[in-house]
Amino acid sequence: DGGITQSPKYLFRKEGQNVTLSCEQNLNHDAMYWYRQDPGQGLRLIYYSQIVNDFQKGDIAEGYSVSREKKESFPLTVTSAQKNPTAFYLCASTIGNTIYFGEGSWLTVV
Amino acid sequence: DAKTTQPPSMDCAEGRAANLPCNHSTISGNEYVYWYRQIHSQGPQYIIHGLKNNETNEMASLIITEDRKSSTLILPHATLRDTAVYYCIVRVSNAGNNRKLIWGLGTSLAVNP
Numbered sequence: 001d002g003g004i005t006q007s008p009k010y011l012f013r014k015e016g017q018n019v020t021l022s023c024e025q026n027l028n029h030d031a032m033y034w035y036r037q038d039p040g041q042g043l044r045l046i047y048y049s050q051i052v053n054d055f056q057k058g059d060i061a062e063g064y065s066v067s068r069e070k071k072e073s074f075p076l077t078v079t080s081a082q083k084n085p086t087a088f089y090l091c092a093s094t095i096g097n098t099i100y101f102g103e104g105s106w107l108t109v110v
Numbered sequence: 111d112a113k114t115t116q117p118p119s120m121d122c123a124e125g126r127a128a129n130l131p132c133n134h135s136t137i138s139g140n141e142y143v144y145w146y147r148q149i150h151s152q153g154p155q156y157i158i159h160g161l162k163n164n165e166t167n168e169m170a171s172l173i174i175t176e177d178r179k180s181s182t183l184i185l186p187h188a189t190l191r192d193t194a195v196y197y198c199i200v201r202v203s204n205a206g207n208n209r210k211l212i213w214g215l216g217t218s219l220a221v222n223p
Contacts, residue, residue: 004153006153035213040215041215042197042212042213042214042215042216043154043213044213045211088151090153090154092153097142097144097159097201098144098156098159099146099154099156099211100156101153101154101155102153103152103153104151104152104153106151
């Protein structure tokens with residue numbers, strides 16, 4: 001089945017460590033996005049990519065990095081510079097008007 | 111993209127229709143109304159969208175007022191699995207504008223047995 005796969009579903013990170021969240025899609029979508037969701041808050045855009053080898057900062061890019069080497073993949077690295085990384089992270093993609101989301105990844109800093 | 115206003119929470123009895131309102135008084139003529147829902151700890155799921163006319167699909171119906179300043183999502187026979195947060199979003203029909211979407215807090219719908 002086509003869709004967006006995020007992994008891992010749950011991840012624990014020690015302070016000072018970088019972690020990478022995986023996002024893979026087999027929908028042949030050009031554009032991909034990373035959002036962050038905190039309890040009781042709406043989605044906030046971290047990074048987005050409209051095409052391979054190109055990506056742009058969203059509203060809260062500080063402390064995060066991405067790459068888009070392949071159309072199907074858009075990994076997100078949460079660096080040690082991100083001061084409050086504990087959150088629910090959502091990857092999304094679109095080829096037109098409708099956004100499709102993955103199942104999300106929970107990141108907890110311990 | 112225009113901002114939307116939704117009630118923070120609603121309740122509905124199982125088997126009854128759930129009517130979720132959304133105000134978008136600053137909507138522009140070329141902006142669509144989209145509805146998504148998010149079940150706890152999952153990614154948001156697309157439900158339906160419309161521009162001017164009322165729309166219906168296998169999941170829900172969307173009623174848009176004639177002045178387009180508000181809309182209502184209707185789940186005709188709510189089930190317990192419809193318990194979720196429902197987001198109303200307005201956006202221009204242009205893939206390049208996905209980055210500008212404003213996701214508010216939505217309406218938390220509780221379907222009760």
